[in-house]
Structure formats: C-alpha cells, structure tokens
Amino acid sequence: MDRQTISELAHTDHPIAAPLDDDSVHRLLERGIPHGDARVLDLGCGGGEWLLRALAGHPRLTAEGVDVSERALARARAAAGRRGVEDRLVLHRRDAADxxxxxxxxxxxxxxxxHAFGGLSATLAAAREHLAPGxxxxxxxxxxxxxxSAEAVEMLGDLTDLPTxxxxxxxxxxxxxxxxxSTRAELDGYEWSWTGSLASWALDHPTDPDRAQALEAATAHRDGWLRAYRDVMGFLCLVLRPTHP
Known part of the structure; x- marks a missing residue:
C-alpha cells in the first residue's frame, strides 16, 4: 500500500487535511475571500475540499487547484460533479512549485x-507570484x-515557535x-480521525492483502503523535495581505 493510498483512507472522515473543524474552515474562507466573484487558487489542493466549500458558498466564485496526484484530482472532479460546481472548477496536474x-x-x-515548496517562507514567495492586486x-x-525532541523535528521539519x-x-x-x-480538540480530533479511519478500513477488510500494512501505519502514526509531537506542536492558519502592494 503506497503512501497516497494510506493518506486517502486516513482522510475518509476528515477531508480537510489539516486539524481544523468545519466552523474554522468556514470562517477562514469567509475572511480570505475578498468578494463574491473572486478567483481562488489552491496550491497542493489534494481532493479539493477547500475549493469545493468555497464554490458551494459563493455561486459567482471560480477556482483552480494544483496537485501532483491524478487520483486526488479525480476525486476532486467527482466531488465537484456531485455538488454541482464542476463548471467553475479547473484542476491542474502539476507540481505546485512549478x-x-x-x-x-x-x-x-x-x-x-x-512542504511542497520547502517551508513557509518559500510558500509565501510562491503565493505572491499568483496574487492579484488587493x-x-x-x-x-x-x-x-x-x-x-529530535524525533519530533525529524518527523515534522524545521518549525519555529509562534512569535518567531x-x-x-x-x-x-x-x-x-x-x-x-487550532484548538486541542481540533488537533486531537484530526489525529484520532486519521488513525481511526485507516484502522477501521483494515478491520473492515480482513482478507485484503494490505490489511496488516494499514494497521501498522495507523499504529505508527498514533505512536508518533502521542509520543513525539502531541505536546509540542500547534497548527496556525493565517489570512495575509502584502504589507507593501
């Protein structure tokens, strides 16, 4: 079972691939969308859940998503069709950095x-190249x-504290x-959903040849969360505007 399949199964019950509940996602989108007929881009869109929610809430909005995974983009297309927003969504199979x-x-x-850009600063530099005035x-x-710990840094990368x-x-x-x-409830809820969805798939498919690997991946992820980074990692979302347009 490849990492992409593991991630898809793990996000079955939490399509937003981040520790955010539905209300937080809604508030962030409303704060970020500057007007009703905005053009929105998601760099590393995965299954397109952010874009789908933005499109559903704003009938004049148009959106584009970029991801390297054709499977994820296919899920986004299918979901857009089910929600009736496919005519306002364009998807690109490409490295977001390019x-x-x-x-x-x-x-x-x-x-x-x-991570697709090599960190937060590089991500913001790339985003600036796509940003319209205002x-x-x-x-x-x-x-x-x-x-x-060194283990947490190895797992999550070169993060800094909140003020820095x-x-x-x-x-x-x-x-x-x-x-x-993100609140403790959002952080823990995301991790329980990730590990629980993957483990549930394995238990529901007792004869599948990937069952053991899925259970091992769920256990390893849960151990890493509880032992390495649960007490030292937070998650921050920011809505930003250029200081000097």
Whole structure:
C-alpha cells in the first residue's frame, strides 16, 4: 500500500487535511475571500475540499487547484460533479512549485502543503507570484508550542515557535488580517480521525492483502503523535495581505 493510498483512507472522515473543524474552515474562507466573484487558487489542493466549500458558498466564485496526484484530482472532479460546481472548477496536474497561470488570483491557498515548496517562507514567495492586486493568501502550517525532541523535528521539519513564525511572516512582507490557532480538540480530533479511519478500513477488510500494512501505519502514526509531537506542536492558519502592494 503506497503512501497516497494510506493518506486517502486516513482522510475518509476528515477531508480537510489539516486539524481544523468545519466552523474554522468556514470562517477562514469567509475572511480570505475578498468578494463574491473572486478567483481562488489552491496550491497542493489534494481532493479539493477547500475549493469545493468555497464554490458551494459563493455561486459567482471560480477556482483552480494544483496537485501532483491524478487520483486526488479525480476525486476532486467527482466531488465537484456531485455538488454541482464542476463548471467553475479547473484542476491542474502539476507540481505546485512549478505552476504558472495566465492570470492572477484574489485568494491563494496553501494549508498543510508548505512542504511542497520547502517551508513557509518559500510558500509565501510562491503565493505572491499568483496574487492579484488587493488579494489575500490563506496559509496553514505547524509551529512548536514547546521545545521539540529530535524525533519530533525529524518527523515534522524545521518549525519555529509562534512569535518567531509571525516575525518571519512580517519580515517577508506580509500583514496578518485574520487567523486561527487550532484548538486541542481540533488537533486531537484530526489525529484520532486519521488513525481511526485507516484502522477501521483494515478491520473492515480482513482478507485484503494490505490489511496488516494499514494497521501498522495507523499504529505508527498514533505512536508518533502521542509520543513525539502531541505536546509540542500547534497548527496556525493565517489570512495575509502584502504589507507593501
């Protein structure tokens, strides 16, 4: 079972691939979308859940998503058809870091996919290239709430604490105009859903040759969460505007 399949199964019951509940997602989108006929881009869109919710809530909005996974994009297309928004959604199979478009966007999203660019600062630099005048960026990334262990750093990368993260964002030329720090309930709910959905699939398919691997992946993820990073990692979403347009 490849990592993409594991991730798909793990997100069965939590299609937003980040520790955010539905109300938080709604509030962030409403804060980030500057007007009803906005053009929205998601860099690393996966199954397109952010875009689908934005399209459903704004009947004049148009959206584009970029991802390297054809399987994820196929899920996004199918979901767009079920929700009746497929005519306002364009999907691109491409590395988000290499994506170019003939036009700019009023909102550029990258939540939980900053690794595709090599970190938060590089993500913001890429987003700026796609941003229309007066536009906004909605970005989500982890931060340290306490001193991490070497194991936690190896698992999650070179994060910083919350004040330092905001200082770096400001130094890169951005001003926060909205944001959200995930609650303990959101953080734990996401991890329980991730591990529980994957484990449930394995238990529901006792004869599948990938059953043992799925159970092992769920157990390993749960152990990493509980032992390495649960008490030292937070998750921050920011709605940003360029300080100097």
């Amino acid at each position: 994506f170019t478009a003939p036009h700019r966007f009023d909102l550029v999203l990258c939540v939980g996919s900053t 536009g906004r960026v909605l970005v989500g990334d982890g931060f340290w709430t306490d001193t991490p 993260t905001l200082d770096r964002v400001a130094a890169d030329g951005w001003t926060p105009v909205g944001g959200h720090i």
